Amino acid sequence: MTNIKFDISALKKFVNENEINEIKPMLNTARDELLNGNGVENEMRQWMTLPTDYDKEEFNRIKQAAKKIQSDSKILVVIGIGGSYLGAKMALDFLHDNFYESADSNKYPKVIFAGNSISGSYVNDLIKLIGDKDFSVNVISKSGTTTEPSIAFRIFRQLLINKYGKDEANQRIYVTTDAKNGALRQEVNENGYESFIIPNGIGGRYSVLSAVGLLPIAASGANIDNLMQGAANGQEHYMNAELEDNGALQYAAYRNILYRKGYTNEILENYEPNLRFLAEWWKQLAGETEGKDNKGIYPSSANFSTDLHSLGQYIQQGMRNLMETVVRIDEPKSDFKIPVTGNNNDGIQYLEGKSMNDVNNKAFQSVIIAHTNGGVPNMVVNLKNQSEYSLGELIYFFEFAIAVSGYLNGINPFNQPGVEDYKQNMFALLGKPGYEELKKKIEK
Numbered sequence: 001m002t003n004i005k006f007d008i009s010a011l012k013k014f015v016n017e018n019e020i021n022e023i024k025p026m027l028n029t030a031r032d033e034l035l036n037g038n039g040v041e042n043e044m045r046q047w048m049t050l051p052t053d054y055d056k057e058e059f060n061r062i063k064q065a066a067k068k069i070q071s072d073s074k075i076l077v078v079i080g081i082g083g084s085y086l087g088a089k090m091a092l093d094f095l096h097d098n099f100y101e102s103a104d105s106n107k108y109p110k111v112i113f114a115g116n117s118i119s120g121s122y123v124n125d126l127i128k129l130i131g132d133k134d135f136s137v138n139v140i141s142k143s144g145t146t147t148e149p150s151i152a153f154r155i156f157r158q159l160l161i162n163k164y165g166k167d168e169a170n171q172r173i174y175v176t177t178d179a180k181n182g183a184l185r186q187e188v189n190e191n192g193y194e195s196f197i198i199p200n201g202i203g204g205r206y207s208v209l210s211a212v213g214l215l216p217i218a219a220s221g222a223n224i225d226n227l228m229q230g231a232a233n234g235q236e237h238y239m240n241a242e243l244e245d246n247g248a249l250q251y252a253a254y255r256n257i258l259y260r261k262g263y264t265n266e267i268l269e270n271y272e273p274n275l276r277f278l279a280e281w282w283k284q285l286a287g288e289t290e291g292k293d294n295k296g297i298y299p300s301s302a303n304f305s306t307d308l309h310s311l312g313q314y315i316q317q318g319m320r321n322l323m324e325t326v327v328r329i330d331e332p333k334s335d336f337k338i339p340v341t342g343n344n345n346d347g348i349q350y351l352e353g354k355s356m357n358d359v360n361n362k363a364f365q366s367v368i369i370a371h372t373n374g375g376v377p378n379m380v381v382n383l384k385n386q387s388e389y390s391l392g393e394l395i396y397f398f399e400f401a402i403a404v405s406g407y408l409n410g411i412n413p414f415n416q417p418g419v420e421d422y423k424q425n426m427f428a429l430l431g432k433p434g435y436e437e438l439k440k441k442i443e444k
């Protein structure tokens with residue numbers, strides 16, 4: 001039993017039946033490469049068994065740390081970027097109510113993210129928000145040398161020291177990093193911070209079910225046992241089931257069939273505002289995994305019905321290189337009845353007393369019909385609900401599908417060499433020692 005139903009009924013006019021049979025042998029080869037480890041960079045597949053094979057002692061320490069943060073902090077500042085940020089942010093939004101960050105009554109600390117931009121204004125605003133409130137810091141970086149989180153850590157560590165003194169500040173800093181290497185590991189060794197490990201065989205974008213995601217998620221009051229159980233269910237199913245019964249494999253197959261026909265851009269969509277960051281997380285997962293060797297589906301996102309009033313025009317009638325994947329929630333967290341007012345000045349009297357979820361669902365159905373008529377293939381990931389368990393399975397669904405998709409498209413799904421190029425230039429322009437030659441070259 002899975003909590004996801006992958007639906008391709010809107011693809012009929014775009015994909016012939018024989019096409020899935022034609023791609024199946026290649027898909028199975030890609031799947032086997034992933035499962036058996038005979039693909040490139042096979043040591044980076046530790047995420048695949050993480051939901052069942054994780055450090056239980058560390059898992060308990062994460063829960064203990066979360067309890068301590070809940071008891072002594074009103075704010076947890078989570079510092080990280082890319083895979084060291086997006087998974088936790090996505091999960092928090094997905095699991096909590098839409099305004100959890102601004103709710104004063106929350107019995108759990110607000111979890112606020114930092115170190116994911118180089119904005120001085122953002123830092124000032126966050127310092128203002130913290131004010132005289134008690135806070136802790138969870139700094140997350142596998143390399144320990146990423147510029148954005150390094151800057152933020154300097155700032156918020158100093159703020160902690162100024163407020164609490166060095167000894168107590170050290171008790172309020174939680175570090176998630178490599179087991180042995182990197183600047184942060186050295187800081188842990190020097191200062192005795194509580195620390196958690198990003199396993200060697202897990203890249204940032206596949207790390208949400210490690211301490212990277214688990215500590216912020218647990219600190220926010222969400223249930224990480226259920227999250228892991230849902231992911232374990234996903235692991236069991238998607239690693240073993242054959243194509244006919246395996247939504248993740250089907251998703252990998254169909255998006256590649258479409259890609260090869262010229263649908264080079266995929267838009268991940270939702271109809272619930274707190275799924276916005278699901279797409280942000282997915283964009284890194286898909287983009288860093290697949291976009292290399294001058295190929296790969298370009299991952300983008302849209303939030304409906306909001307963006308039907310902005311991007312909707314382009315999707316309906318713009319360049320026909322788009323495909324859409326909708327993540328739809330079968331049982332939304334709650335519903336609201338449209339008020340009865342007794343007049344029709346706004347023209348929506350016919351909706352009086354109707355459920356907003358029903359209206360939302362009709363919007364979803366209408367969009368699928370309109371967009372497919374307009375020449376945009378649509379796939380739907382139906383997810384049962386927004387529980388921790390369902391999210392765990394959804395995370396596994398996408399990780400597995402995108403990794404298979406990468407091998408299927410003949411690239412290394414586990415590296416990201418292209419990200420380095422701008423960094424080299426930035427280091428040179430900022431005058432980092434060792435980059436003198438490059439600086440001269442750029443300036444010339």
Ligand SMILES: O=P(O)(O)OC[C@H]1O[C@](O)(CO)[C@@H](O)[C@@H]1O
Pocket residue numbers: 081082083084140141142143144145146149203204205288416419
């Ligand atoms: O955890 P780190 O080492 O700070 O890296 C953060 C992110 O930066 C990247 O390396 C790209 O710059 C991502 O792959 C990664 O998720």
